[in-house]
Amino acid sequence: MGKYVELTASNFEEITKEGVALVDFWAPWCGPCRMIAPVIEELANDFDGIAKICKVNTDEEQDIAVKYGIRSIPTILFFKNGEMVDQMVGAASKQAFADKINSLL
């Protein structure tokens, strides 16, 4: 079973610097974030060992949110070898996220 990685200021760079990473910026009070939570969990399983599926709790990690200019949640950033290459704002289907990851692999 793959599990998503909880990113913090201390591990963000380390985790995202190699390969493809999906980073979901969320917060507990956000309905659409809650909606995609099970999707993120399934993606973590499907892409286990292929891409890194990560979450940032914007409430606890405000510095990361500020760094990436997050003003709406959920915002999903896609990284390739440490570089932010794409983003999606708002809830979307698992297929849409998977397609985006596959296009970066």
Add this chain to the structure above:
Amino acid sequence: MLDCAIIGGGPAGLTAGLYATRGGLDNVIMYEKGMPGGQITMSSEIENYPGATAHNLSGMDLMIPWPEQCQRFGLKHEMSEVTRVSRNEDGTFAIHKSDGKSENAKSVIVCTGSTPKRAGFLAEDTYFGRGVSTCATCDGFFYKGKEVAVIGGGDTALEEALYLAKICSKVYLIHRRDTFRSAPNTIARVKATANIELVLNAVPEEVLGNAMGVSGLRVALKDGTTRQIDAPGVFVFVGNNVNNQVLMQEDGSFLCDMSPSGEVIVNISMKTSVAGLFAAGDMRIEAPKQVVCAAGDGAVAALQAIGYVDEHFHN
């Protein structure tokens, strides 16, 4: 073959699932691409769902117990996106999914709801997610102690302006008329809130911004002048568009009769023009767009679907 396929997992879909399974249909799947709950989970406060009297109850609080209650009677939730519902030659339906697979169903209840509209001013799409938002509970947090603009004059705009006024230093409520279309109690609360400034007879022209996102908004006033409002957040609540895409067929026609504005035409039993196909909630004609009404629609549609399946397949 499913007895009933429910497309959408908001209040209408969840209630339809509860009634369909508890009412005796065995094989019922509710398709919702993520956690069920629907658009109401974006609302900061719900005061008009009967019996739900907790103070400051949010839409998300209200919806949390619903899925578990439905699943108790056997409702299955499949986390996939339905792209299209079509009719098979034998009168059953095919549910086409975004992963390319499909499923057949004896009856279908479509309740895909609606999506917040954009207001249509310049640069709105460019800055969507970078200062322009349609969810105050999600994004109000990013404007703590800052000024924001709220656009709209209906219930949602006023309620969310009140919510934002608690977090933000100031809320500019921008509305194209000089009267609001909202509950009198809500209007009175807005007018009594010191840090809400009403900017009336005002039409947003363009959202202003830079590489960091939104910095302000220019509005056109009735007297022909314009006013620039410096605020990093712009919240848009100007109504909703119906999500009717799943009913669109490959040739561009709709599976059932629709109103000119794209809502599904139903009778008071939530029956569409196609036997075995029902619609419920915000996507039907004359929908009051209230949780309690969507839930009621879902119950009606499910009871009808049970009757339809019994009559046509179980004799």
